[in-house]
Amino acid sequence: MTPNSRSALVPRSWLAVHAASQRGWLSLAAIAGVAVGALTIAQMTLLAWIVSRLLVSGDSLAALSWAFFALIGVLIARALCHWGQEVAGQEASLRIRQSIRGELLDHLAAMGPVRAGSRHTGGLASQLVEQVEALDGYFARFLPQLRLSVAIPLLVLVVVFWLDWLAALFLLLAAPLIPLFMALVGMGAERLNREQFAAVSRLSGHFLDRVRGIATLQLFHRTREASVEVHEAADRYRRLSMRTLRVAFLSSAVLEFFASVAIAVVAIYVGFGLLGYIDFGPAEELTLFSGLLVLLLAPEFFQPLRTLAQHYHDRAAALGAADGMLALLGEPLRTAVGPNEQPLPADRLVALTDVALAHPGRGRVLGPLSVAVAAGETLVVSGPSGAGKSALLQLLAGFVTPDEGERRTQAGLNIAWMDQRPVLIHGSLADNLRLAAPEASDTDLQAALECAGLAELVAALPQGIDTRLGERGAGLSGGQAQRLALARVFLSSADLVLLDEPTASLDEETEARVIESLRRLVEEGRTLVISTHHPALMAMASRRLVIEAGRFSHELTEGRGYE
Known part of the structure; x- marks a missing residue:
């Protein structure tokens, strides 16, 4: 990828290009995540069936021993799949970060020591270390979870629709609220993360300059003023970091509120349906097994979306970091213009x-x-x-x-x-x-x-x-x-x-x-x-x-x- 082609890319497209290079590992992480979701449904089905057989059919624990062993097997398989999801996501992230760091170093080498030396070493160190590491959550967690936030809720919705179509309708109506709010919050979070990375780059350079010039500052009795300047710069970065965290905590609270309300609506419907207070639609056909399974699956329907909301700030951080790195990679490299190269005399x-x-x-x-x-x-x-x-x-x-x-x-x-x-x-x-x-x-x-x-x-x-x-x-x-x-x-x-x-x-x-x-x-x-x-x-x-x-x-x- 040439500097001109990089400069034409927006951060989102540039990250997508690098993600495509590790499509295999990211797909493996997504497949393992879907397996986790399917095993979670199996786990909840076994729990609801065991409770129904114990309370409704009156079966003994000994008669259901095979079900308990099956439940243990499902839990072990789910843990292994979750481990595989984490490993695959981390491997993809590690390879992409190595590639991006190599791309930055190659570009700096192509710029040469004179042009590269014009950039502050503190800012370059921040880009090569902190900004590259800020991409970890985006590739390791956000991208696989983006696929899971569609696949697993659809899987849960199919099972709930088979059990009770009205409960599935409640879930379907509540689902768009979370992605909509994530998009609204993400706009502000992306801007804040971009400002935060710019601030930490300036702070790194500012602090490094003062450390390098400490002898001169002491000679002219300016160490106190330099300390105050560093403190003020660090305090600006602190306030900016707290603004980013404030947005993160506020958005998480609102998303939890929407999910809790939706689950409560489903719980009220199931409870009144089992008590016989609702006599329309599929409510009359609700049993302890179907009602309990719907209640157990309702949180699992929102869980991938809630997890995606938690990692949505990884996306904002990655876009903010990519913006600074693209500014460096977009610097054009000089190409010599002149006559065709002729052999140089031996002397x-x-x-x-x-x-x-x-x-x-x-x-x-x-x-x-x-x-x-x-x-x-x-x-x-x-x-x-x-x-x-x-x-x-x-x-x-x-x-x-x-x-x-x-x-x-x-x-x-x-x-x-x-x-x-x-x-x-x-x-x-x-x-x-x-x-x-x-x-x-x-x-x-x-x-x-x-x-x-x-x-x-x-x-x-x-x-x-x-x-x-x-x-x-x-x-x-x-x-x-x-x-x-x-x-x-x-x-x-x-x-x-x-x-x-x-x-x-x-x-x-x-x-x-x-x-x-x-x-x-x-x-x-x-x-x-x-x-x-x-x-x-x-x-x-x-x-x-x-x-x-x-x-x-x-x-x-x-x-x-x-x-």
Whole structure:
């Protein structure tokens, strides 16, 4: 399913498409539910027959022992069918949720780290976890129950009609009230659930922002104001959740009222019929068996509808969650437009031809321009801030797709990326290094740290490479984080290394160590593309491109030269 086709779907249709993919499990859940309903009718029939034989015919308990054993067998079979219904519904729900979560992750991967990074991680986490999990009740319970709410009442109605057509008429007249009220309540519940999911996504992002910036807030003595803001946001979410629960409880109370009134009407009819106060229609033919069975089946006639009403809020929650997920899936993916791809010369690693790139709200930020990176060269891109240096590196890395032109690379090209804010995970130093080479040995890690100038620092730590880092590299200075990222580059087998302002915000001593590490990469024969203003890094260049307003203004060839 393409992003354009997804954007054309409404949440209900999108959920139906995914439900169709697990039609087998959902049908099995419905069949098991119908079996539960049929066994319930058998159970009530046996109970009414046993009571009738005991009170009217005067049979002994011993004479009815087979009926009691049959009743026990029906109860066991009913429990097994109910278990099968739950298992089948949960299996369908699990598979659909896995599929939807995979669809969201695939779409985020297709968007690339730049466009996906523009969305708040807290909101994305909420969509991938909470909103996907909110679909569970809809697929596991609501959809199977939707079929059962038609099949089982019809089955009960047939049996009651056979016993007493007037009692069946009472049930038939009362039945439409419950679905009608569910539809009216569902309109408001769906809107409330949509607002609730939007609120929890905002709250997740709001709280995450404050946690990440706690050091800055403490520095400027703004922690109290931040706490008040988080409290107010949480209180808004609480009030919205209580509104949703209020609608749920109110609707359940009203539905129970309608069902109770209908059952009471049937009970009054049966009671007066058995007492002989009603002498028209089939009332004169009522017996203890038929009257008791009608009374026992009346609640079972409404039970599937009442259960559906309980799960109707699962539907509202699913529609609210699907609305947010479709907004993400509906974001169009860029498709490169350009000439037919031609083979790249063997001495070139990556080439951009007449590429242009635009960002929402900013217009065109780069191009049209063309550039090719040769194997073994050190290409430095310089220019004023906002000229498009980072956008150029992102295009070379393949993080974004150009709006115009084409990007070509050598087959099997390995690329390493490092910017001024390297990504570090919560784990040990070794865990962070092995992101680049999962199978690397401790010896390989030590060699990479030595190349990056971190060996002495790590050796001085009590736990060495097993030292734990906090979230986002807490425990390391900015320069140490940069050198740890460089160690990952040494550890990788990347043919092309892209560095975006690798010495930004570093002190002189740390800058010198980072530059020395980059020189080692050059000595290894790696191909480097560096975006920088730093004179020492510019001096390393075999070729230098100056970019202004998204286009190359001129090219300088230095050192080893580039033709």
